[in-house]
Amino acid sequence: MSKIYQGSCLCGGIQFSVSGFSAKAANCYCSMCRKFHGAAFGTLVGVQGLQWLSGEKLLKEFVAANGTIRTFCSDCGSSLGFRTKGSMHDDIELAISTFDDDIPVKIDAQIYTAYKANWCQLDTTLPVFTEGRQDG
Ligand SMILES: [Zn+2]
Numbered sequence: 001m002s003k004i005y006q007g008s009c010l011c012g013g014i015q016f017s018v019s020g021f022s023a024k025a026a027n028c029y030c031s032m033c034r035k036f037h038g039a040a041f042g043t044l045v046g047v048q049g050l051q052w053l054s055g056e057k058l059l060k061e062f063v064a065a066n067g068t069i070r071t072f073c074s075d076c077g078s079s080l081g082f083r084t085k086g087s088m089h090d091d092i093e094l095a096i097s098t099f100d101d102d103i104p105v106k107i108d109a110q111i112y113t114a115y116k117a118n119w120c121q122l123d124t125t126l127p128v129f130t131e132g133r134q135d136g
């Protein structure tokens with residue numbers, strides 16, 4: 001059995017587990033991530049083997065004007081997931097900060113920095129992309 005990593009929303013109503021992560025994760029400074037997370041940037045990571053352990057009925061989706069779908073807890077408002085238009089439920093990326101313990105993910109880029117808030121300082125040790133990653 002591979003290791004299982006668990007996460008949850010702020011109220012604890014929604015709990016989930018995954019068995020693995022995508023190799024890369026970026027801090028995204030676009031205005032949509034900022035508003036969705038209520039923070040200077042959002043960080044989402046691709047996952048493997050996602051299972052909703054409890055509270056799946058609390059999940060609510062917001063579909064933005066560009067068709068991207070953001071998932072959050074309808075009780076506490078925690079930002080949980082992101083997927084692009086037309087992607088399957090399995091292709092969801094999860095908000096990295098909702099994991100309950102340390103996870104084997106390394107932030108390797110800062111993206112959409114053209115849209116960052118003026119009061120926010122970038123991490124000088126990480127590559128910066130004013131729009132998306134060059135290599136996707
Ligand atoms: Zn919640």
Ligand SMILES: [Zn+2]
Nearest residue numbers: 028029030033
């Ligand atoms: Zn973003």
